[in-house]
Amino acid sequence: MYEQLMQPLDLGPTRVRNRIFNPPHGTSLSHHGVVTDDLVAYHLSRARGGTGLIILEGMTVHPSYGFEDSFLYAGSDRIIEGLNRLARSCRDEGTPVFGQLFHAGRGVRLSHDGSRPLSYSASDVPDERYRVVPVSMPNDMVWEFIESYVDAAGRLADADLDGVEILASMGYLIPQFLNPETNRRSDEFGGDAEGRMRFLREIISRSRARIGSGKTLGVRVTLDEKTDRGLPAEAMIEICQSLEADGHVDYFSVISGSSSAPDGWIHVFPPMSVAPGFVADDARRLKQAVSKPVLVAGRINQPQLAAEVLESGKADMVGLARALIADPEFVNKMASGRAEDIRACVGCNQACVGHRLAHFPVSCIQNPVSGRERTMGELKPAQSSKKILVIGGGPAGMKAAVVAAERGHQVELYENSTRLGGQVNLAEALPGRAEFGGVTTNLVHELDLAGVKVTLNSQIDESSLRDIEPDHVIIAIGARTRLPEVEVDGVEMVDSWSVIRDDVKPGNSVVIADWSCDWAGLGVAEKLARAGHYVRLLSGGCVAGESIQAIVRDHWIGVLHQLGVEMIPYARFYGGVDGSAFFQHMTGGEAMVFEDVDTIVSCYASQANHDCDWIAEIDGLNVSLIGDAISPRTVEEAVLEGLRLGRSI
Ligand SMILES: Cc1cc2nc3c(=O)[nH]c(=O)nc-3n(C[C@H](O)[C@H](O)[C@H](O)COP(=O)(O)O)c2cc1C
Ligand code: SF4
Known part of the structure; x- marks a missing residue:
């Protein structure tokens, strides 16, 4: 049934045994910039699970981004030994390993000591998501950065990885050079499309010279950054065509979104509200414009969908980042007729992206063994059956x-x-x-x-x-x-669970007293707003949904805003009397009174x-x-x- 997914493919000099790849994803399993035994165990379990190709997480290349402990740092020879160990382990299982190189440019915001580091970009255009004002790189520094990429690519080759992928997507440093919105330079790295592309082109051609023809070289690009000032798809397609004409690139990998804008970054780690397979049509567009293989990832969590993307000719390989976090055995199960046994990722972003953004090892709410393979990977039979x-x-x-x-x-x-x-x-x-x-x-x-x-x-x-x-x-x-212990008289109060279950019918004007700041408050607000209620969401935190993953929350808040839900933060619930709901500002202490309330929905601590x-x-x-x-x-x-x-x- 999944025969086509199990066909081998050549990515330049590397032959992969099937069409499923593990896309690069930061795991926070590295330590001081180098590979740990935990990281080896993590990837080994995906290799043993039958994954065709593993592309390791974005590794930083330059000391200006060598701060964060949980990033692999390819700017030093210390990376080589561990990478080599990791690659050998996975190759022994039949899975080649590539490494990805990146720099966040104006997205760099952390240092070792908590002070804000200098971040560098093509120009000093402020970053909307991290509120960083970067330094416009002097010309000689641009050349220094290019050399850092090339040296890092060399280290990956020296570690005997099978290939190198250059991350030229998601609003990081390279797209900051490519995009006229963020590149205002007038030297040879700016001015026109040709100049803006020079940074990437030099990295690619020099990296190829450094790693030789025996290693695969790929580029990861975004066609749709899902934000107003992103680089248009047509421009990125032309860039890929030029790169292909230069003759150094073996494959293109397509992703969506941008990490530099709140609307764009939702699509880098798309939550369940984003349609499955939503990047596949972008991949098709690129595939029609280039002849090298095109890889795609983005909310593909079922073999049926993976097969459909491949069989419809939209891409040559299908990436499963979170699907393999949820079930490292995905490919083996699919290939052995046990597809229904696959533990499908549900796109909640809680323990994978959520842990990563908090600098903890990635895991999965459904599969806590992920990220803990070394300590929990093996299940020993019970000594006696009880x-x-x-x-x-x-x-x-x-x-x-x-x-x-x-x-x-x-x-x-x-x-x-x-x-x-x-x-x-x-x-x-x-x-x-x-x-x-x-x-x-x-x-x-x-x-x-x-x-x-x-x-x-x-x-x-x-x-x-x-x-x-x-x-x-x-x-x-x-x-x-349970309900909060406050006085409520002359106004209805119900708990969120009974609203979700449709056990009660709230009145038209609703105030949600949201102690939890999680999915319940946001979800009840959406449910009632969609049913035509006037909804005010009072959160006991600094933002509605403060307790859940930022990406899920950011997307949800956008939806609530579209639905006309009023969202008021820092609100401590005090009770309700005669059609009014009373709150107190959690830091200022002032009373906050909301009138004309038919129903107060309580999202309070359960017990x-x-x-x-x-x-x-x-x-x-x-x-x-x-x-x-x-x-x-x-x-x-x-x-x-x-x-x-x-x-x-
Ligand atoms: C925890 C996590 C970290 C990620 N880090 C990277 C990264 O370092 N480089 C990159 O190109 N993409 C990164 N991504 C994006 C993934 O490669 C992939 O494109 C995205 O998760 C969508 O695919 P999926 O729906 O199969 O998870 C990351 C994704 C996750 C979940
Ligand atoms: S935590 Fe959620 S999104 Fe992440 S891999 Fe598991 S099911 Fe998927």
Whole structure:
């Protein structure tokens, strides 16, 4: 079925065994700029999973961007040994490895000591996203930067990587030279399209001379930066044609978005609200204009979609960054007729992009082994098979049940409602969030594969506990909603869960008292605004959605703005009387009064469910508590705790 995806391809001198590549993505698994054992283990698991090609994360090339600990730094020979070790490990599994080189230009904003570093660009045009004013590079510095790229490319070749990719996309340094909006130079690196392209062209031709013809050389480009002042697609296509005519480039890789603008960067790490495969048509445009192979990535998370992109001739290779974070075995499963076993990425951006942006190792809410391969990669069979009772069918209980059963335990899971999924069932019911339900779909399938016996609609009591006779009980009964302890009189107050479930019908004018600042407040605001309500979203943080990933939040806030939702930050809820809702400014202390309110929707802290505390008190019974039943957090911690417990019994 996926025959075409499994066909080999030549990218210059490198033959790849199939059409799936692991696109470059910062992992924060490096340390002091060099490869760690954790990073080797991370990529090795993708190579073992059958991935055709691995392109390592963007490595910085120049001391002006050698600050951030979690970036690989190709500006020093210290990088060579680790890269070589990594490449050899993956090649032994049949997967070649390329390395990507980049510099953020005016996007550089961090230093070792917390002071703001000088950042350098083609001109001193301010950056909108990071609010950085760069230094316009003197001419000799531009040449110095070119040499840094070339030296770095040489180090990658010396490390015996199979290829080098130059990142010329996403609004970083090279596009800052290419784009007349950010390049106002009058020397040989500016003036006209030819001059603006010189920086890239020199990097490419000199890198080719340095690495020789035995290594692959590719370029990653953006056709649509998804922001007003981005370089137009036509200009980028012409640049690619010129590069091809120069004869040094073996492939082009296409991505979308720009990291230098809030609207553009959403598309670099597209959340679930962005359509699957949304970059494929850009790849097709480029493919029609050049003859070298074209690679594409962007919200491709299912083999069917990957096959469609390839078979329709839009690209020659398909990149899966987050799909392989969620399931490193993607290719092996696809190739062996087990495509339905793939744990599909749901585009939540929580533990992958979210961790990366906070400088923590990338992981996945569904697959916490990602980024922890060295310590958690291996699942050892249980020493003796025990009878395990899991109470609660949310993500924590399901994951614990799956892992314990995979290790050879006999596992039964009891859920007192009619559906598995827990709070995922709420999150997926919000507008544009249906894909989040994939977390449940994937776990339910894993329960099935692992042979866990599931009983729905059933409460454990003393007599059923006696009948089951478990060796170990896992309590994973999650959290329940609660309302804030404030006075409310003469105005309706409801909790967000009942609004999401459609258990209540709020009045026309709604105030959302959003203590949580997460998906619930944003989602309820969108749901009610779409249904025609007048919505005011009062957040107990400095911005609506402060607790969730910036990319998801930024996109959502744009949607709420379009829908006319009024968003007011720093608001501490104080109560409601006779059609008014009272808040206090969280730092200024002044009263904030909102009138003509029909319904206050409370998005307040939920509380751990203690219904099974009696089980923990039974003498001689092994009992463990996981997930929100200890303290309410998110799916990520629930699944992680389920995994840890399932491994340890
Ligand atoms: C955590 C993370 C870090 C990334 N870092 C890079 C990078 O260093 N260089 C790059 O070109 N793209 C980077 N990307 C973008 C990916 O290569 C890819 O284009 C993007 O994630 C869309 O593909 P996907 O939907 O398969 O995840 C990163 C993506 C993620 C998720
Ligand atoms: S954390 Fe979410 S977006 Fe990231 S890989 Fe996992 S499912 Fe995909």
